[in-house]
Amino acid sequence: MIRDVPHILLINPWIHDFAAYDFWAKPLGLLTVAGILKAHGFRLSYIDCLDRFHHRAPPADPSARYGRGPYHKVGIAKPEKLRDVPRHYSRYGVRPEWFRDDLAGTRHPDLVLVTSLMTYWYPGVQETIEHIRSVWPETPIVLGGIYARLCADHARENSGADHVFVEPAEVGLLDLIQQFTGFTARAEFDPRNFDTYPYPALDLQSTVNYVPILTTRGCPFDCTYCASRFLAPRLLRRSPSSVIEEIKHWHTVFGAKDFVLYDDAFLVDAEQHAKPILEGICSSGLHIRFHTPNALHIRGIDQESARLMLRAGFKTLRLGLETAEFDHRQKLDKKVSRAEFKRAVRCLLEAGFSKDQVGAYLLVGLPDQDMNAVEQSIQTVVDSCITPIPAYYTPIPHTALWPQAVAGSRYDIAADPIFTNNAIMPCSKDPFSWDLISRLKELASG
Ligand code: B12
Structure with missing residues (x-):
């Protein structure tokens, strides 16, 4: 049983795709999860694999194009099943060595929460979870978000997460934390009343563009x-x-x-x-x-x-x-x-x-x-x-x-x-x- 307030690491995973661009695409779901945890006193760390303003990346103007802009990317092999498609495939987001260093520089978490968005981005989720697992083999990893909800069985079988969470966070997040850390927090908001929800924890981002x-x-x-x-x-x-x-x-x-x-x-x-x-x-x-x-x-x-x-x-x-x-x-x-x-x-x-x-x-x-x-x-x-x-x-x-x-x-x-x-x-x-x-x-x- 953990007595101290648990330390929870939240991660926005890489994207593997033919094309991806930050058309005002923030991981609002994960930041909302973080907002709820913050409002309940949890200790948080945050890593955004899609951070365009990572401190090791070449400088970019956050206000250009009203905040939009290209992700960093590296060409990777196409999934075998898509080999007939005449387009290049890439990993969008920070370099793997930056991610590994960021993980290594984070204090050992009690629980890792990973989000997901488009269903077809699951290979990026898999690769992200593999990296986390290689650093902390024993730490539980929970996957939530839109892919997790739309393709729950697929995510259970393929994501590599220990648990797939298929609800909006407002409904079962605090029970989930209790299940994985033993720590109980009483909800400070009403899931039926949107006005009572904590704000998303936008302050965790390196840049608010x-x-x-x-x-x-x-x-x-x-x-x-x-x-x-x-x-x-x-x-x-x-x-x-x-x-x-x-x-x-x-x-x-x-x-x-x-x-x-x-x-x-x-x-x-x-x-x-x-x-x-x-x-x-x-x-x-x-x-x-x-x-x-x-x-x-x-x-x-x-x-x-x-x-x-x-x-x-x-x-x-x-x-x-x-x-x-x-x-x-x-x-x-x-x-x-x-x-x-x-x-x-x-x-x-x-x-x-x-x-x-x-x-x-x-x-x-x-x-x-x-x-x-x-x-x-x-x-x-x-x-x-x-x-x-x-x-x-x-x-x-x-x-x-x-x-x-x-x-x-x-x-x-x-x-x-x-x-x-x-x-x-x-x-x-x-x-x-x-x-x-x-x-x-x-x-x-x-
Ligand atoms: C805003 C939005 C966008 C934005 C930005 C999205 C982004 N962040 O990248 C824009 C407008 C850019 C966009 C674009 C597109 N979108 Co869109 N978008 C949405 C929308 C309306 C809301 C997503 C959102 O932020 N919700 C708010 C947050 C708070 O909710 P959430 O992410 O679900 O998170 C909650 C839970 O899931 C959970 N949770 C989340 N993560 C985690 C993690 C853990 C560990 C836990 C415990 C819980 C948890 O808690 C959160 C709070 O309750 C959804 C539809 C919808 N109603 O969800 C479609 C949706 C995701 N989009 C969709 C589509 C199709 C697209 C486009 C392909 C459209 C197009 N044809 O061009 C493009 C592609 C974007 C791209 N390739 O980059 C589809 C998904 C399709 C798929 N196959 O997965 C959806 C579902 C809409 C639909 N048509 O049904 N989109």
Whole structure:
């Protein structure tokens, strides 16, 4: 039985992929776990294998591109099963020797917590866990996060972790810690009340180049390609005042200027949620910027929300359009009609957003999707005077489209998540080719 407060090491693992870039991608799940542990007095260490500002890396400007930028990378061998794909494969993140030295320089932890994100990034998780194990063979390692939740059995069999945690941390984290360290902490927050959650421990990072913000969890739309409903079955919302407080907090503590909304449903019920938040930001006098790489719901955009977003400092807007085949989208989702799309675009442009600031995601590579239809969707968006952004489809277990994806893929995606990588377009009738990618890119550039 451990008597002292346990020392817990949190690790954001490497990515193995054909391509990866820090498009405002922070391990918010792991930092949230760290925030909860910090609020309960645990001793923490943190290693981010994706740290772009590692002290041994060549200097990079954290504020360039509003905080975005390339990860360090080293070419590695492609997984055997992907040898037919005509693309290079890399390990993204810090050099292995830096990671080993960082591990060796960390006091022996009582428990190691590793997060995961994309299902098809599990080889990076495996390699990270192998390194940890080689330094502390006896220390328990727990894996959590999105891959762990979406592919729990696969993760149990393949990740190398001692335990795979398949819940949101707010639900079972303190019990988990008790199970592995014997240390009991009484929850200081209410899992049903988002306003009571501790802030993510952003201070553990070497550099705070932007701040990820969640104002909601979950989403009322049950789109067939998306796992949001599985990951968060109930929509949880924070009060506008608690969101504004958090933004002010990070601005004051770190001078943070770029805030990135990770919500799936920021604009849902905008009268009660987004609009009061935006009004609060406008009247706060803060000079900050917002970006929405995870897409906004088009239906929530009207004249007022568009104006408020502009005034609040929104700089990069992404809309979840997915397809402009409005008459044939019923099987995909029920998010938006042609009229709603046109109205939203008109409101954004009239409010003063430029074409470059507003991008509409269009799914490419869905099962049975015709490439001509994709090209027409791109053209529709170009004609509407905003920017089309092809988003390559990744099939996800526990979504309604998964059985069709499994049936239609030329890979055995159910057997190995490595095949769910959107870079290989696993469900597309047309396999990945540079010609296709270039053609769509060219069309999208108008
Ligand atoms: C924000 C977001 C993004 C951001 C950044 C994500 C990032 N950090 O890298 C952006 C917009 C850049 C992005 C991009 C993409 N995304 Co995304 N994204 C999300 C989103 C909406 C939220 C993730 C998040 O941060 N949640 C908040 C945190 C707090 O939750 P969490 O990570 O789950 O952590 C909790 C628990 O899991 C647990 N936990 C986490 N780690 C650990 C560790 C331990 C030890 C323990 C005990 C617990 C624990 O506790 C946390 C608190 O409860 C999810 C959908 C969703 N609702 O989750 C999709 C999601 C992860 N994205 C997805 C996809 C498809 C993509 C894209 C491929 C889209 C595209 N076609 O371009 C790209 C690819 C990105 C890339 N290659 O770099 C898919 C995943 C697909 C897959 N195969 O795995 C998801 C699930 C959405 C979907 N379509 O269903 N995304």
